[in-house]
Amino acid sequence: MKKSKFSFLLILTLVFSLILSACSGGDNKAGDEKPEDGEGTTGETANVPQELRMLDSSAIPTMDSVLAEGSTSFTYINNVGEGLYRLDQNHKPVPALADGEPQISDDNLVYTFKLIDSKWSNGEPVTAHDFVFAWQRAIDPKTASPYGPYMMGGKIKGAEAITEAGAAGKPYDVTTLGVKAIDDKTLEVTLEKPIAYWQDLFAFPTFYPQNQKFVEEKGEAFASNAENLLYNGPFVMETWESTDAEEWVLTKNPNYHNADQVKLEKITVNVVKDSNSAVNAFEAGETDMTGLLSSDLVPAYEGDERMLSWMEATVFWIKMNQKNEALANVNIRKAIAMGFNKEDLAASILNNGSVAANYFVPKDFVTLDGEDFREKHGDLIEFNAEEAKKYWETGLKELGVDKLELRYLGGDTEAAKKTDAYIKNQLETNLPGLTINLESVPFAVRLERDNAMDYDLQFAGWGPDYGNALSFTDLWITDGGSNRMGYSNEKYDQLIKDAQGKLATDEKAQWEAQQEAERIMLEEDAGLAPVYQRAANILLNPNVKGLAIYNYGPDYSFQWVTIEGEE
Structure with a gap:
């Protein structure tokens, strides 16, 4: 998920944020220069209950570190x-x-x-x-x-x-x-x-x-609920009933070897998928932090110090299952990848600072000698309705059909449904003869169906697991553990093999191999349809200090969080 999934870690001096990447506070826009790191413990904490109330947009799919694969699981397992x-x-x-x-x-x-x-x-x-x-x-x-x-x-x-x-x-x-x-x-x-x-x-x-x-x-x-888990980190799961749980509670772990560093005594998490409900809970003082705000709510909080905005190193895309005969056709894939206006999606539908992605390795993630990974190739596959229609007609002719019907696997959150409906409309409008059937499911179900490759098109995203572009580029090697869409290209595989092997200690050569692999995968094969690089906005109680936010691996850590009193 962490994803991002995907920017540097911040320990905020005034506020903290959530999900996969660094953040900026106050009325800063996503992508603006971020505040300096700090310990974030300037106020008084004596006699203030060290309890954090927060919202999450999805249940925890698993707490088994061996079976985990999404950012939600990784974040709580990390804590x-x-x-x-x-x-x-x-x-x-x-x-x-x-x-x-x-x-x-x-x-x-x-x-x-x-x-x-x-x-x-x-x-x-x-x-x-x-x-x-x-x-x-x-x-x-x-x-x-x-x-x-x-x-x-x-x-x-x-x-x-x-x-x-x-x-x-x-x-x-x-x-x-x-x-x-x-x-x-x-x-x-x-x-x-x-x-x-x-x-x-x-x-x-x-x-x-x-x-x-x-x-x-x-x-x-094992790992089916809180009682069937062991813990060795800063916190323990006091209550967590199952993967369907709508609420769970973490408490400080007295057996943790650095327990004296941990000030927070309790964290209560509730699942709220609807952004409006989350905002209402925040304004009523029922929670200290919302999940991600939907785009229609962002304008109302412009300039409000309680809203945090930041760009993540997380990229979202449409996976195309190439076990499907139609999607095995490169012209059909190119038509889909070029057939929706991602700039309009980012500006009008998301409206939260996210930017159109014509790549799958995010910008502002890794640099070499001051140069961003994106600078060499920049945009690799852009929206072009006319070209998309040409590829579409060629692909249909090669398949011997005049129409296609595809299942589109998406999320069940408010924001996901808006995005998926927009993409459906764009593709059906720009590619005559295409019918898309939307299937909106919870995140855990989407993971199961992704593992089983039970979809035609799937809206998904990725946040890096470590600080190297390989966290993205090695996703698409033939039969790779996270490929799960049937993409295969021998030249791509060899470039990534070289980047992981003989070029591993030559950073410049490793970069060049990965940059060429990304070009092949998108520009030549349209193996994936990139959509956007995510920006995020949440509401946060300013009395919460010191949450560490990461741009790869787990999203954040509560280990250094404190709750301060009113000034």
Whole structure:
């Protein structure tokens, strides 16, 4: 989801924000220069209840770190769990359960970590064996982890071979994965090849530990509710009944090794999908923070210090399932990708600072020697109704039909329905003979159907998982864990393989390979239909200080939040 998904981390001095990227306060517009980082604890907190009330737009799909794949899950898992590293207040990965930096072999492939003393919420120690168990579980094809193969494949030694064997129905051995417990406090990790962003990797929730005894005792009930989970992070789930829960409560974890840093005692989260209802709750003093505001509400809060606006490193697009015969046709894909006015969508429908995206690697995400990744190719696939119609007619002729009917899988939130209805209208207007059937479903259902490739067109988005363009470019390799739309191009695959392998330590060459891969995927193949890069707006109680917001991986951390009294 984190997505973004996708800008730097801010610890706000006056306010905080939500979702995947850095933010700017007051009446700043998305994309404006952002305020300086700060600790955000200038007021008095004595005698002020350290309780945060907040709204989220969706339920939590899963709290199992091995099965999680969306930003909502990753965010809460990040706040109740911890791995070898975690992102700090300055958006830097720092040792967490790792006792300082690891010992690294001369070839940069073998990492030996010593672990600090830490406990699970049941009082048992966190050990190196917990990491081994969790990582092996994540890569085991029987587990069907959506992120295990994606995050480990080509990175952790043996991961790719295990995944390939499982997919082919051949025998495999998860113990061949490059992770080993030398003893309770020593973990050895072997990489497939040198990785520049290894610290970001080991801060990601997929690499968190799990207690084998607890997981196996719980069986299918594991992670089904708060009682069937263990915690080793700043907070614990006090209440969370299931993936359908409309409310959940986090409380401070007294067993956390850095518990003295955590001031917040309680976080109550309620699911509110309707933006108007969220604003009404905020104005009535029933919540400290709304979810994202719908575009019709943004103008009313222009200049209001309580509204925060920021650009995310998150890009939304339309996935085209190329298992569908029609969508396997490049001319049909080009017609769809060019057939809707994304500039008008961003300006009139979203109206929140989001910008049209003619790319899938976002702007203002990564730079090299002061140059943004986007500067070389810029826009790769733009709206052009006339060209779209030409491609459409050619594609229909090649298919031997004069009309097409496609299922469009979208979200069930207010904002999602508006966006999907607009795109449906645009495509049906600009591509004669096209009928689109909208299917609006909850986020968890959309994830299930994406995994099963049960759609024709799907509106989706992505926020980066680590601070490298590879977090976007390696999504579309053939049979990649997050591809799930049947896109395949040998030249693309080779460029990304080179970027991850022989070019991994040559940043300029790695960039150029990825930039060419993006050009091929969009300009030549129209493998994806980019829509927009998201800006976000929320309402926030100014008494809430110090939330850390990340532009990749989990959206934010509550670890340093305080609630201050009225000035």
